[in-house]
Amino acid sequence: MVHGLTIIPPTHPLRGRVSPPGSKSITNRALLLAALAKGQSRLTGALKSDDTRYMAQALRAMGVGIEEPTETSFLVSGTGGLATPEAPLFLGNAGTAVRFLTAAAAFVRGSVTLTGDAHMQKRPIGPLIEAMRSLGIEAEAPSGCPPVTVRGSGSFEGTRVSVDAGLSSQYVSALLMLAPGGRGPVEIVLDGDEIGARGYIDLTCAAMRHFGADVAPRGAGSWLVQPGPYRAADFHVEPDASAATYLWAAEVLTGGAIDLGIAADDFTQPDAKAYQVIRQFPNLPAVIDGSQMQDAVPTLAALAAFNRTPVRFVGIANLRVKECDRVAAMATELSRLRPGLAVEEGDDLVVTPADAQTFAPARIETYADHRIAMSMALTGLRAPGVTITDPDCVGKTYPAYWQALSDLGVKLEPVAG
Structure with a gap:
C-alpha cells in the first residue's frame, strides 16, 4: 500500500495540456x-x-x-x-x-x-x-x-x-x-x-x-x-478554478507552459483571481488578501516559499475551519523544509523565502486535507526530498492530480508504509 509520494524536482520546464476536473x-x-x-x-x-x-x-x-x-x-x-x-x-x-x-x-x-x-x-x-x-x-x-x-x-x-x-x-x-x-x-x-x-x-x-x-x-x-x-x-459545469491554481503555480515554478483548455478570464469562480497574483512570481505582493480566494491561499503560500521577498497572507481566518486548520498546517509543513519558513502571526501567515538549496528533505503531513497535499507537492518541484503522506486524500476534489503531474513529466516515487 502506498503511504506517500516523493516528488522528484523536474530538470525541465513543465509543458503540455492538462484538463482540470469540473468545479x-x-x-x-x-x-x-x-x-x-x-x-x-x-x-x-x-x-x-x-x-x-x-x-x-x-x-x-x-x-x-x-x-x-x-x-x-x-x-x-x-x-x-x-x-x-x-x-x-x-x-x-x-x-x-x-x-x-x-x-x-x-x-x-x-x-x-x-x-x-x-x-x-x-x-x-x-x-x-x-x-x-x-x-x-x-x-x-x-x-x-x-x-x-x-x-x-x-x-x-x-x-x-x-x-x-x-x-x-x-x-x-x-x-x-x-x-x-x-x-x-x-x-x-x-x-x-x-x-x-x-x-x-x-x-x-x-x-x-x-x-x-x-x-x-x-x-x-x-x-x-x-x-x-x-x-x-x-x-x-466549468473546470475547477481551485484545481487550476496548482497547474498555474507549477507552470511559473518551472518556467513552463501548461495549457488548461480554458483562459483564466473565462472562469466565474472566485479562486481564478489567484491567476493574476501567480503571474507576478517571483515578485509576489508583500501582502496578499486571501479573503475572496480562500482555497487558493495554500497554493500561493507554497509559491511564496520561492519568492524573492517575504509575503504576508491576511484575511484568512476562515481557513482555520476548513478540512483542517490550514493556517497552522501550512506554517507547520512549510517549516519542515526550513525552520521558520512560514509562521503564524495572529490569523495571518507570513512566509519568508529562502534559497531552495538550504531546504531539508521533508515528510509532509497532509491532515487528510486535499489542499495541503496538492499545494505542498508544489514545493517538491524545486526542493528535493519532499514526500507527501496520504496522497490519496486528493480524491476529495481532484482524483487525477498525481496523474496530471506525471503526464507533465514529474517523476513520483511511491513510498510504502
Missing part, C-alpha cells in the same frame, strides 16, 4: 438544484470525486434518480421534492454537501439527520441552524457542528432571515437555494459585513437562475428570492 462548487450546486426540480436534467463537465459522490449518494437516499452515463456527467431525475431517507446521511468531510443539504432537508416531510467523519464533526454549522430556526424550520446541532437533525415540513413560513456568514459564504448559499420553497418571498440579509468568498454567492445565484429561480440582490448585503418551483435544465 466541485458548481457540481454540488447543480446536483442539488437539479434534484429539487421536477423532470430530468443532464449535467456535463461535472466533477466525480469524494465530495460530489457524497452529495449524489445523499440525494439518491432522498428519492432522487441519479445516473452517471459518463465519467463527467450526471443524469438527474427529480420529482420536485425530497423524500425522508431511511437512515442518517453520512457525508464524510464534504462541507458544501453538509451545509447545502442541511437547508434542503426542510423540503422533506419528516426527520433528516446529517453527519460526517471526525473532521466534519468539528466544522461549525451553528449560524446556519440559527438562521433556519428564524424561518420556522425545526433544526438542531447540539455541538454547533454536525451531526445535524432537521424536521422538515416540505416548506416554511418565514419571509426574512439574517445570517452571520463570517465563517462561510456557504450558509448564505444554502439559504438562497432553500428560499424558493417558502410560502412567500424571502429576504436573506447578512448579519454584519464579514463574509467568506462572496463570489461563491454569485455562483449560487447564477445556478439558481439557470434552474428557473427568481433571485435578485438588494444592495451589497441582501437578496430577495421569490417562491416557485425549480425547473429541470441541462447544465454544463
